[in-house]
Amino acid sequence: MSQVNNIQNVSRRSFLKQTGVMSTGFVLGVTVPLSQPILAADKTGSDHHEFNLFVSIDQDSTVDIICHRSEMGQGIRTGIPQIVAEELCADWSKVNVVQGLANAAYGSQNTDGSRSIRNFYSAMRQMGAMARTMLEIAASKVWNVSIDSVFAEHNYIINKVTGQKLSFGYLAELAATITPPSVDDLTYKSPKDFKIIGKPIPIVDLPKIVSGDTVFAQDIYVEGMVFASIERSPVIGGAIKSVDKTAALQVAGVIDVIEMPKQSFPVVFKPVNGVAVIAKNTWAALKGRKALKIEWDLGANQSHNSDAYLAELTENIVTKGTAVRSTGDAYQAMSDAKQTLAATYTVPYLVHAPMEPPSATAIVADDHCEIWACTQAPQGVQQSVAATLGLSQQQVKVNVTLLGGGFGRKSKHDFSAEAAILAKQTGKPVKVVWSREDEVRSGYYHAISAQHYQAGLDENDNVTSWIQRSAFPSIIWTFDGKTDGPSDMELSLGFGDMPIKVANLSCEKHKAPAHIRIGWIRSVCNIQHGFALGSFVDEIALSKGKTTHDTWLELLGDTALLDVKAQGFNYKNYDMPIEDYPIDVRKLKHVLNVVVEKSNANQTTAENEGWGISVHRSFLSYVAVASKVRVVNNKVQVLEMHTAIDAGRVINPDRVKSQLEGAMIFGLSITLMGQIDVKDGAVVQSNYHDYPVLRMHQSPVIHTYIVESDALCAGVGEPGVPPVSASVCNAIFRACGQRIRSLPVNKHLTV
Incomplete structure (x- = not known):
C-alpha cells in the first residue's frame, strides 16, 4: 500500500503554484511514493516527491x-476526494474538487491501469486524518483541553464535554501554525463508521455534464488562437516526398501550410510524419487539408496486410x-492422453474510438509553454512537450480538461506535441x-x-495436460523499436497467470513483429487471453458433458492461492506486491457462483437461446459474466448480461456499477463488431460506419453485482471487459451450435 513519507504545512503561495487555485486558509501537503505504470515509459528519475x-x-x-488524476467519466474526481473527506470528517456538501495540473510532485498521474484508487487509497486516508488531527489540536488549544476531549464531524470540531463547536474555517489559520504530528500517531476511522466511503455519491461533475457546462479539450478557446488539421502518413514510417x-x-x-518534423524510431509518442494546415477556423483547416497534394514514400511497412499477418500468426501458433x-x-x-482437444482463437487489431477524438491547444514562448489537453497522462505531456521544445519540464504547464472517453488512447502524448510544435512555428496559440x-x-x-490451446484428458475425463500459446506484436516495440513478440508484462495479463490447476503445463509465446503503432486499450492483453481461455473451458465442458460452471470449478481445483512464479513465470502482478494481492482462486470461484446464481445461467432456455459464462482475474479484481443470447436466421441478439465483481473495498458503488455497465458495452462492441484491417500498411476503417460501436438497439439489459469486501482496493475500470467475449460466444454456441473462435462475431453472423 502507498504510504505517506512526509506531511507538512504548505504555504498558500505554494498551493497556488502547484494547483492554480488560490487558498485563503489552511493548506496541507503530503508526500506519496511514485506509483509505477505498467510500462515505465514516464519515469521522472526520483522515487519520492x-x-x-x-x-x-x-x-x-x-x-x-x-x-x-484525469476524469473521463469513471468518477475519479469524486472517488479520490471521497477518501480524503471521510478521514477529514468533512461535510461533503462543503467539498470543492480542484483538478491538479501536471506536476512531478504528485507521483504518477497516469490515469490508466485501473490503479488510481488502489495506489492512493492509503495515502488519501493519511492526508485526511492528518488534516483532521491538526484541526483537533487547534481546537484543543482554543478550549485549553486535551485533544482527547474533542472530535471532528461535518466540518466542525466538537467539544465532547460542553458540546461547543468550532468550524473548520474558524480553526484554519491556527491549524496552519501547528507542526504536523507523526504519521505513526494518526488514528483512522473504523470502516463501520464510514459515512462517505462506500456510499453511492453522485459524481461532482454531474450537474455541469447534464447542463452541457463542461470544458473538454475541443471547447478550449484562447484569444488569438488558430486551428490546425494534419494530413498524416497513412503508413508508419512513411516520409513526405513532395x-x-x-x-x-x-x-x-x-493561413499557412507547415510540414511536421520527420518522425524517428522508436515511435513512442512522437507525432507522425505529416503536413499541417493552419487556419482561422476548424472548417477552413479541414477544407485546406483536403486540397493538399502530397506524394509519400511509404517505406517498409507498406507491405503489411493484416489478413496475411493473422494467417501467419495462426499457422505458427x-x-x-x-x-x-x-x-x-x-x-x-x-x-x-486418452483424448485431446485443441483450438485456436484470434482477435483483430482494435482502436479506442472514444466519443471525443484527441485535441490539444498550446501557447509557446521562448521560455514557457502552456498546454490544454484531454490527457490521461499530464506528466507525460509535460515531459514530451519539454523534450520537443528544448524546455525544462518546469517550463511546461499542462492543464487537464475533462476527457470525452479515453480507454488508453489519451495516455499517448502525440497530439499535444503536435500542438506545441505548431505553436512554436507559427508564434500563435494553436x-x-x-x-x-x-x-x-x-x-x-x-x-x-x-x-x-490444447488439453489432454485421461480415461476419467480429468485434464492431465495443458498447453497454451500466445502471439501478438508487443506494445514494448512502440518504446524500443526492437521487441518482436509478447513481453512478460503483457503475458502477465491473463496468460502466464492462467489459474487452471493441472499437473503438466506449458505456457508458451511466439514472435510477432510490429508494423503499426501498438498502444494499450481498455484491459489490454486480457482481451485476447480472456476470450481464448474462457472459450476453451467451454469447449472442454462440452466434451465432458458437464456445465461450463461445473467445469470451471473443477479446473480451478482446490488451490487457494496460485503461485505462478514457482512455475518459472516472471509475473508482474500489475506492479503490486503478490503478498498484498495474491491470485486468489477462491475469489474466482465466488464471483462465478454469484453470477450463475443471480442470472440462473444453468437453467434451460427457450429454443434458439443460450447462456454463456466466463470468469477472469485482471487488474487485481475478479469478474464473472453471464450472457444470454438469441440467434434466429443467423442474427444474434444479446438479451441480457449479468456481471459480478470482487474489487476489494469499494469507494463509490455507483461508479463501480457504472464502470461494469460500460465494460459490458465496450466488451460487446469488441466482440460483435470490433475490427481494424490494415491493407498495404494503411488502416482501412475511418469512422463509426465501418468501425461501429454498440448501438442502443443492440444493448441488452445489464445486471451488476458487487461483492462486499474489506480487502485492499483493486481495479475497476478495466476488469469487466475480459470475460465478455467468451461469455457471449459461448452463449452463441448454445443458441445455434456455431463456435466462434475468430472475433468479431459479425464475420460469421449478423449482429
Whole structure:
C-alpha cells in the first residue's frame, strides 16, 4: 500500500503554484511514493516527491481537495476526494474538487491501469486524518483541553464535554501554525463508521455534464488562437516526398501550410510524419487539408496486410513456442492422453474510438509553454512537450480538461506535441483538432493476436495436460523499436497467470513483429487471453458433458492461492506486491457462483437461446459474466448480461456499477463488431460506419453485482471487459451450435 513519507504545512503561495487555485486558509501537503505504470515509459528519475497531494480549508469552511488524476467519466474526481473527506470528517456538501495540473510532485498521474484508487487509497486516508488531527489540536488549544476531549464531524470540531463547536474555517489559520504530528500517531476511522466511503455519491461533475457546462479539450478557446488539421502518413514510417500547397493556401481562412518534423524510431509518442494546415477556423483547416497534394514514400511497412499477418500468426501458433511457465511434462502427458482437444482463437487489431477524438491547444514562448489537453497522462505531456521544445519540464504547464472517453488512447502524448510544435512555428496559440477519421486511421492500436490451446484428458475425463500459446506484436516495440513478440508484462495479463490447476503445463509465446503503432486499450492483453481461455473451458465442458460452471470449478481445483512464479513465470502482478494481492482462486470461484446464481445461467432456455459464462482475474479484481443470447436466421441478439465483481473495498458503488455497465458495452462492441484491417500498411476503417460501436438497439439489459469486501482496493475500470467475449460466444454456441473462435462475431453472423 502507498504510504505517506512526509506531511507538512504548505504555504498558500505554494498551493497556488502547484494547483492554480488560490487558498485563503489552511493548506496541507503530503508526500506519496511514485506509483509505477505498467510500462515505465514516464519515469521522472526520483522515487519520492514532495507536495503530491493537497487539502485546503478556507475561512468559510470550504474544503478544497485536489484530484491529480484525469476524469473521463469513471468518477475519479469524486472517488479520490471521497477518501480524503471521510478521514477529514468533512461535510461533503462543503467539498470543492480542484483538478491538479501536471506536476512531478504528485507521483504518477497516469490515469490508466485501473490503479488510481488502489495506489492512493492509503495515502488519501493519511492526508485526511492528518488534516483532521491538526484541526483537533487547534481546537484543543482554543478550549485549553486535551485533544482527547474533542472530535471532528461535518466540518466542525466538537467539544465532547460542553458540546461547543468550532468550524473548520474558524480553526484554519491556527491549524496552519501547528507542526504536523507523526504519521505513526494518526488514528483512522473504523470502516463501520464510514459515512462517505462506500456510499453511492453522485459524481461532482454531474450537474455541469447534464447542463452541457463542461470544458473538454475541443471547447478550449484562447484569444488569438488558430486551428490546425494534419494530413498524416497513412503508413508508419512513411516520409513526405513532395507537397503541393497551392490549392490549400487558396482556401478562404487558411493561413499557412507547415510540414511536421520527420518522425524517428522508436515511435513512442512522437507525432507522425505529416503536413499541417493552419487556419482561422476548424472548417477552413479541414477544407485546406483536403486540397493538399502530397506524394509519400511509404517505406517498409507498406507491405503489411493484416489478413496475411493473422494467417501467419495462426499457422505458427500451432507449433511449439518458447515456454514462459511450465510444470511437469506437458508434451509427454499430451501424448499419453486418452483424448485431446485443441483450438485456436484470434482477435483483430482494435482502436479506442472514444466519443471525443484527441485535441490539444498550446501557447509557446521562448521560455514557457502552456498546454490544454484531454490527457490521461499530464506528466507525460509535460515531459514530451519539454523534450520537443528544448524546455525544462518546469517550463511546461499542462492543464487537464475533462476527457470525452479515453480507454488508453489519451495516455499517448502525440497530439499535444503536435500542438506545441505548431505553436512554436507559427508564434500563435494553436489548437490541433483530430477528426474521427484521424483517430481511427492514425491512432495507436490493440495488437492483433492468435492464441492456441490444447488439453489432454485421461480415461476419467480429468485434464492431465495443458498447453497454451500466445502471439501478438508487443506494445514494448512502440518504446524500443526492437521487441518482436509478447513481453512478460503483457503475458502477465491473463496468460502466464492462467489459474487452471493441472499437473503438466506449458505456457508458451511466439514472435510477432510490429508494423503499426501498438498502444494499450481498455484491459489490454486480457482481451485476447480472456476470450481464448474462457472459450476453451467451454469447449472442454462440452466434451465432458458437464456445465461450463461445473467445469470451471473443477479446473480451478482446490488451490487457494496460485503461485505462478514457482512455475518459472516472471509475473508482474500489475506492479503490486503478490503478498498484498495474491491470485486468489477462491475469489474466482465466488464471483462465478454469484453470477450463475443471480442470472440462473444453468437453467434451460427457450429454443434458439443460450447462456454463456466466463470468469477472469485482471487488474487485481475478479469478474464473472453471464450472457444470454438469441440467434434466429443467423442474427444474434444479446438479451441480457449479468456481471459480478470482487474489487476489494469499494469507494463509490455507483461508479463501480457504472464502470461494469460500460465494460459490458465496450466488451460487446469488441466482440460483435470490433475490427481494424490494415491493407498495404494503411488502416482501412475511418469512422463509426465501418468501425461501429454498440448501438442502443443492440444493448441488452445489464445486471451488476458487487461483492462486499474489506480487502485492499483493486481495479475497476478495466476488469469487466475480459470475460465478455467468451461469455457471449459461448452463449452463441448454445443458441445455434456455431463456435466462434475468430472475433468479431459479425464475420460469421449478423449482429
